[in-house]
Structures are given as structure tokens and as C-alpha cells.
Amino acid sequence: MSDSPVDADAVRHVADLARVNLDEEDVETFTEQFGDILSYFDALDEVPSIDREAELVNVMRPDEVTDGLSQDEALQNATETEDGFFKGPNVS
């Protein structure tokens, strides 16, 4: 599709923003599929501007201390921990 809203570079760019590695085969497939899907979304242009009069109310509760997870429970699903902390990769 020549008028596709996305090319392979655009797909690589959003994948980078979303922190998802893609191999070249994925980039190719997604570029084609995103063209179809985004073209379909373009019909949203026809939607009139709507006065959104949502009736929203704040939901409040007293700010009281209750039991939460223990440190051990919070850490139990981490692949690596150290001295009671989550262990992550280098920041940079």
C-alpha cells in the first residue's frame, strides 16, 4: 500500500518507545498489518465533536493504615533480589 500511514522505520520507532525488541520478520509483518488497521481507524475522522458531559463524582475514603504485603511476599516473584531489594539491570 503506497498510502500506508506507517513504514518500517515508524514500526521500529514505536517498538523502541514501547521497549519491545522486534526481529526483521516481525517489522515486515507489523508494517503491513498496521497499515490496514490504521487505515480502518481513519474512519474516526467522521465522528462529530461530542459534548462529553460525564457525571463524575470523586470517591473518597479515610486515609487509614491497613495491612499490606510483607517484604518477603512482595519479593517472592522477583527473579533476583539482594538484601531485601529487587535487583534490576544497570540504569545506563
Place this chain on the structure above:
Amino acid sequence: MSYNIFLNEEQIDGAADGPLSEMTIAIKDNISTEGVATTCGSNMLASYVPPYDATVVSKIKDAGATIVGKVNMDEFGMGGTTETSAFGPTKNPVDPERVPGGSSGGSAAAVAAGKADLAIGSDTGGSVRNPAAFCGVVGIKPTYGLVSRYGLIAYANSLEQIGPLANSVEDAARLLDVISGQDPHDGTTRSQGDNSAYADAADGDVSGMTIGVIRELFDGADKRVVETVEQSIEALESQGAETIDVSLASLEHAVQAYYVIAMSEASSNLARFDGVRYGLSGGYDGNWNETFADAREEGFGDEVKRRILLGTYALSAGYHDKYYKKAQDARAWVRQDFDNAFSDVDVLASPTMPVLPPKLGESLSDPLQLYLMDANTVPVNLANLPAISVPAGEADGLPVGLQLIGPQFGEESIIRAASAVEN
């Protein structure tokens, strides 16, 4: 015959006595169970074990039901066939060559195959009603805010609700009575479901009820589906219900609006999966952006990646107004259209699914075609309304679902109308 329904058959006993004692129940695997693996159908969470119970799970245990296992689903709820599960597709017990629908396919299949009396699913754009229709069981998507989402692993918060599936409208309503109600852990819950008596509304009495038939949702549907659904609506007329045709112009844009909003919310929600606190680790080589991207490449399947990327795109600078803002306009329009319709009718009717259950492997290759299959279910989520899918009959030996939609917190009306379909 193995239908690949269960991801985990660890039994969790409920209280000795309660409104659901003697009942068995299957729980969708995106709903947290303390000490029992909860995978979301994803390699990302293949070894995740929640340290707490979802509110609905606590309520089900207190009500005395026996949880017989955690059941299969499309990965993170993203799909309508249960084929995007990282653990293989579930087969439809009615016809094992066909999909059970999704994303709560394991939940519907468990009930249809007699593996559980009841099941819990979640419905973001039809994920309870779609498999209920395809497997020939009953499924309810409650009004937004009726049931606590605490402990439901989020996909699109503004759209999703946990809902019951069962073999009868009354049983589904009994389960809804147990799980509904305000929860301090979920600030979006409302009090309308406290002390409910939905099961009492399953009295089969539709005389004097006005049913609006949404013409747009019949137009694109398979002829065999239309015929079966029209027959079940005629049966309600013969029981004293009045029907009128209703037209909702906004529905033409519902699928577009739904996918833009759902994908945008998904891209934000699933950003939490970086492999550090839980989930598949990307290792410790390189900087955090690289290891996070490695974990997410390996942990997520194609459909999840597709939705995260499209959601990121729709929210990115320069495209937000074009996609996300217009989708919110469309959502408000859909809501207005429904509000107007409910000034004239008690419930609205349509086919739940516009097609009969597809064969396994038939529909996965074209994502856009799969999204279009959701045309009849997503408007309900956009408008925060309750809806039920009830078996309308069979076409070519395959189940067809009738969808009945109610006004906000009008669960009694749809339960009453659906129970008359069973007469």
C-alpha cells in the same frame, strides 16, 4: 477428549457453608489466586504466583464454592478465540474442530464440558459474552463498577469488568449476587450491587417489557445467526414482550473507538512488565532499556506486541488528537445513543456474535478481520452498560447467542428477559 481447558487444576476449597456450597467453579487465569499460579495465558507470567486473592476470589471462597482450577484464555485477554494463549488453544466442547471463542474461552468451555458448574471470566470488549455464545452457555458482562476489579490483571481498565458464566441464567445471576458490590480496594466500584438479589429476577416474566432490536447489529451478521436470533425474539413476543426497531448511528464507529482506547490503555498497563519485580527476566547484561526490551520480546506473543505498539502509536505526539481524542468522542457518542434508546425501551437485543464459531486456525492470520468480529459486543463496554448472552438456539448444529443489553445497573431487566428465552 482433552479440550485444553485448564492451565492448572489445583483445587481451592471454599468455606464449609454458603450460597454456592456444592458448586464447582473455574477461574480465568488473569484473576489472582493466592499461592496458585496466575499466568494470563502468557509466557511473561508463566511462573507468577500471586501473594493475594482477587476480591472476587475471596467472595467466591466465602460463598462456599470449590475452585476446580485456573482456565485458559487469550494472552492478557487479547483475542476472541483463545488461540493467542501461549499454552495452546482451547477446543470448543460442542465441536472440537472449532474455537470456543474468547478471550474467556477456557471459562465457557469448562461450563459447556461439565468440568465446572460455574465460571468467572472478564469482559473488556466481549470476552465473556463471545465464548458464552460460541459454547452455548450463559455469560454476563456487568455494568462498569458493579464488580470489583481488584486482583484482575489489567488490560484496559476503563472498559473491563469481571463477569459470571453458567449453564442457566439463574445460576449466572446467583454468582453475580456473590461477586457484586462495593470494594474499598477498587475505587471505581459503586454500591448498586450491595445486597443484590439478581437471581430472583430470573422469573421468566417478560409480559409488558419493551425490547428494542438494534438493526445495525443484524445487518452484517451471518444469515443463519440472524434467523436463529430473530426466532428467539419472536418467542419473547409470544410471551407478551413488545418489540420495536432501534437504530444507533454511532455504532458504525464503535469497533474503531474500542480498539484505539483498548490498545492505548494496554500500552500503558503492560509497561509494568519489565521482568524485575515479577515476570520473565531479560537478564542483567546491558542497560535497563535493552534488558526490558529483551524480556518483552521473549515474554509477549504477537497479538500482545501488536496492541502495545499500536497503542503506543495512537498516544504518541502528533497522533493523540487524531486517534485517541476522536475515539473518546466516539465513545461519548455511543453512550448518548444508548441513553436515548433506553428512554423508549427496557432492554436492547442483537446477536451476540455476528458469526458461528470459526474453525481452529481459520481466523488468526488477519488481525483486522478478528477485530471486526467484536462489532456487536464492544459498544456495551464503551457505554459501561450491562449485557448478557443467552443461548438462542442452534444453526447447523452450532450454538448461537442472543445478546440483551440493559441500562446502567439494569442487571435485573436483562436477567429477567434472558430467563424468558430459556422458557
